[in-house]
Amino acid sequence: MTRYTLKSLLIAATVLFPAQALAEPDARFLEWLEGVRTEARVQGVSEAILERSLSGVEPIPRIIELDRNQPESTITFTQYIDRIVSPARIKAGSTQYDKHRDILEKIGQEFGVQPRFIVALWGIETNFGQFTGGFPVVNALATLAYDGRRSAYFRGELMKALQILEEGHITPEDMKGSWAGAMGQSQFMPSSFLAYAHDYDGDGAKDIWNTQADVFASAANYLKGVGWNDDLTWGREVRVPAGFDPDQASLDVVKSIAAWQDMGVRRADGSDLPGRDLQASIILPGGPGQPAFMIYDNYRATLRWNRSHYFATAVGLLSDRIAYR
Numbered sequence: 001m002t003r004y005t006l007k008s009l010l011i012a013a014t015v016l017f018p019a020q021a022l023a024e025p026d027a028r029f030l031e032w033l034e035g036v037r038t039e040a041r042v043q044g045v046s047e048a049i050l051e052r053s054l055s056g057v058e059p060i061p062r063i064i065e066l067d068r069n070q071p072e073s074t075i076t077f078t079q080y081i082d083r084i085v086s087p088a089r090i091k092a093g094s095t096q097y098d099k100h101r102d103i104l105e106k107i108g109q110e111f112g113v114q115p116r117f118i119v120a121l122w123g124i125e126t127n128f129g130q131f132t133g134g135f136p137v138v139n140a141l142a143t144l145a146y147d148g149r150r151s152a153y154f155r156g157e158l159m160k161a162l163q164i165l166e167e168g169h170i171t172p173e174d175m176k177g178s179w180a181g182a183m184g185q186s187q188f189m190p191s192s193f194l195a196y197a198h199d200y201d202g203d204g205a206k207d208i209w210n211t212q213a214d215v216f217a218s219a220a221n222y223l224k225g226v227g228w229n230d231d232l233t234w235g236r237e238v239r240v241p242a243g244f245d246p247d248q249a250s251l252d253v254v255k256s257i258a259a260w261q262d263m264g265v266r267r268a269d270g271s272d273l274p275g276r277d278l279q280a281s282i283i284l285p286g287g288p289g290q291p292a293f294m295i296y297d298n299y300r301a302t303l304r305w306n307r308s309h310y311f312a313t314a315v316g317l318l319s320d321r322i323a324y325r
Contacts, residue, residue, distance in 0.1 A: 077286030
């Protein structure tokens with residue numbers, strides 16, 4: 001006699017009777033969603049936007065699965081850089097820089113951000129706008145806000161997403177993004193959008209999904225807002241001397257370039273460090289024995305975009321490869 005587990009029966013029900021297997025949103029979720037509506041009304045979101053945005057919204061199981069199963073990365077720093085700062089991406093970045101050079105340089109001058117960094121961020125975040133995410137942002141944020149693991153944060157982002165819709169920057173149907181609610185070619189969360197998105201073409205919409213000038217200006221405005229200085233680069237790969245104390249490799253350890261020079265730190269090719277009177281730190285993103293980098297305050301600004309040393313270093317390296325091809 002064949003034995004069936006509860007799991008196998010549920011799977012079979014889903015395959016044979018998909019409409020029946022997909023349960024309607026439970027009463028608790030509907031009650032929770034009504035609370036969202038009430039809060040949004042108080043914040044000035046219109047009934048029209050609430051109806052278009054929240055009608056039919058229900059938890060998306062795939063988003064919970066993705067949120068629950070984010071494995072700790074086992075990729076090494078070198079593997080990450082090889083993957084992210086690949087010859088294909090360098091070539092594509094150079095092509096995109098040339099294609100949009102006029103608007104990039106204009107925006108770079110106005111915001112005080114070197115265009116190569118704008119292009120590098122664009123390339124790493126969405127492969128130059130090719131992969132921006134296909135999840136409906138409001139539904140994704142509602143799923144994560146209801147789930148409870150980080151409900152306060154995602155509820156706040158959901159309210160901000162509704163505010164963006166109320167302001168008319170995008171339609172509910174077109175507001176797509178990642179499973180975690182990051183939106184558009186710059187992958188801004190709604191809070192970042194409200195703080196830094198920029199309507200560069202002056203059409204009344206901060207369109208980080210489809211309008212290239214808005215995408216570039218929004219990225220530049222973000223960097224400017226977190227302290228970018230276009231008189232500096234991000235940093236550079238360096239050699240540290242034999243016996244270098246790994247505890248010195250920290251954002252908390254700040255010395256003049258001259259002091260690092262005196263300690264035996266050199267450029268990657270063995271030549272002297274720059275002669276500028278600047279404060280810098282040494283980092284070892286891959287750990288002791290792996291490539292070392294001397295970084296400046298612009299690197300710290302990049303960390304405000306994404307708090308990952310792998311990411312921030314990749315942005316710097318890709319920007320260099322694009323600019324100094």
